[in-house]
Amino acid sequence: MLKEQIGMALDSLRANKFRSLLTMLGIIIGAGTLVAVLSLGNALQSSVFEQFVDLGTRRIAVEPGDPRAKGARDVPGYGLLSIQDYRVLEDLAAARPDLFRTVVPEVAVNTEVRAGTTAIRALLVGTSADYPEVQTVPMLAGRFLTAADEADGARVGVLGYLVARDLFGAEREALEAAVGRSIEVNGQPLTIIGIVDENGGPFSTDGRVFAPVSTVRLRLVGDLDLPGRGLQVNSVLLGLTSEQLVDPAEAAIVAALRSARNVPEGAINDFEVNTPTQALSVLQGINGAITGFIALVAGISLVVGGIGIMNIMLVAVTERTREIGVRKALGASDGDVLGQFVLEALALSIVGSLIGIAGAIAIVVLIGAVTGIGAPISWSAVAIALGFASLIGIGFGFYPARRAAMLQPIEALRYE
Amino acid sequence: MSTDYITSPIVQISDMVKEFPTGDGAFRALDGVSIQVDQGEMVAIMGPSGSGKSTLMTLIGLLDTPTSGRYILDGEDVSSLSRLEQARVRNRKLGFVFQNFNLLPRLSAVQNVELPLVYGRVDSRQRRAQASAALEAVGLGAKLHNLPNTLSGGQKQRVAIARALVHNPAIILADEPTGALDTRTGAEIMALFRELNREQGRTIIVVTHDPEIGRHMDRVIGLRDGRLAENILSEYYGVEVFERVEREHGLEPVPVPVRRQGEASRI
Known part of the structure; x- marks a missing residue:
């Protein structure tokens, strides 16, 4: 029917x-x-x-602990991060490829940047070639840092949009022409290899100058080492394989760092772990x-x-x-x-x-x-x-x- | 002898009343009518317009429900059935032939004939076989797949008749079956009905106002003003008229049975 x-x-x-x-x-x-x-x-x-957003929601930032926080221990250099912590996290990431895609350091210093007669203040960020894997870096002109730049300690830098605009003007031609020119950072010469396009938002790169960590440490800024611990690191960014894995990744990081930094049982973390949960929700x-x-x-x-x-x-x-x-x-x-x-x-x-x-x-x-x-x-x-x-x-x-x-x-x- | 078979009643209606609501009170279209039709009979229901003959037809056909009265169809009391049961009875026991054929225009002849079997949940192969046989029986074996609008009026009515008998109903109800046909084609259709009645023993009830058809029936049930009227053929149309018409056409007058007063009524 x-x-x-x-x-x-x-x-x-x-x-x-x-x-x-x-x-x-x-x-x-x-x-x-x-x-x-x-x-x-x-x-x-x-x-x-x-x-x-994806990169921002798929990463965890490890940052220095606050020495004024309740429960903070009174020890010299409390809360600061160093290259040693970075190595610990690098090892963790290598051991847990199911959680972490990449680990990237950020060594940040406020500096004076000068092109010809124009000088401005900008945040110099020493980082690695993997930085674009934890932060969106849309290139306006040129390229980002490479592993070779890092290995050579090359005198090269990548400008954030606002830095480039303040130095060379807003015209696209002027910005493109700036690639290959030399600027001075902290009085040291640096060749511009790329300019990042404007990308506002909470994770903006606009006001920054990027250079290899080795370059920052060896050629641009004086002594950045913490006593007995090597290079001071402002933050370590860990790229996650999925935003679903924020919780287990955070737990793994906390365990690894507490152990490496000898945080006594019962004491609070002397570092901060910023997860993207809120942004995600x-x-x-x-x-x-x-x-x-x-x-x-x-x-x-x-x-x-x-x-x-x-x-x-x-x-x-x-x-x-x-x-x-x-x-x-x-x-x-x-x-x-x-x-x-x-x-x-x-x-x-x-x-x-x-x-x-x-x-x-x-x-x-x-x-x-x-x-x-x-x-x-x-x-x-x-x-x-x-x-x-x-x-x-x-x-x-x-x-x-x-x-x-x-x-x-x-x-x-x-x-x- | 086959008398038992012939005399078994198919339709028994007693004291049937049908009222229709109107602006000023109920209009009584049927006023206590009792009739009986036996198996194998070919009967006409006749009467002038407004006599109630169509109303009686719709009640026999379970197309409407009476205000009161008792109706036994083929041994089953169908006086107060639910709508679903009524539909089932129509599907199994009744075959309809209408004045204006009422074929569904988008279905071929054989599909039209299959319709009662569709609603009877007959499977498609058997349906097609039965429908083809029915069309064969009414002389349309060559027109199975014609759409209705490619058929003549007489052929359409043959399709309708095939549809009315394909499911082997207890009675075939024909409402003015020749009304939309010319005289010759009408005569052919009536001849077909007679053939089905004689050769297959079909019980056929025809509603008509045509005395020519009435005269060729086994029996005529006359109605006037919602009541049975005896000798409707002779009284209403007048026997003399027939005789005059027949003589004009050079035909021998056919005697019409006129019932005398006091004779026991079959009706």
């Missing part, structure tokens, strides 16, 4: 192709919007993630709100489409009153007629949503090809669109179908 009724439903769609298409328009637009926006939204969001909140809003808009469109279906089904019931009478005379029960018209509404909404989904996939693929955003089709959005459209079809088809089913056979037969 179901097979026959599905056949009847599709047949009736074919009988009024143009009208069916118009009826389905709301559903087509609704389902298409849902799939397209959710797919593109996901893609856009993941590209945003990659560029700005804010991000997820924003993400949820945006997704919810999009879903709401698409849902409204689907509901409007459903009203269109109900409207046309009511027309169909009126138009086909005699047919209903004939079918009832031949033995169709109320349930048979109800099923037939509900299935017809369902067919309208399913075919409509399939058309919309197909269109959305085409659009998403096209946009992906043109813009180069890798936009995967959100199959969950496809499933939601299809499922929701089906519910709408059944929901809005039910009332007209019930009207058809409850007609008295003789009244339906005599209907003119």
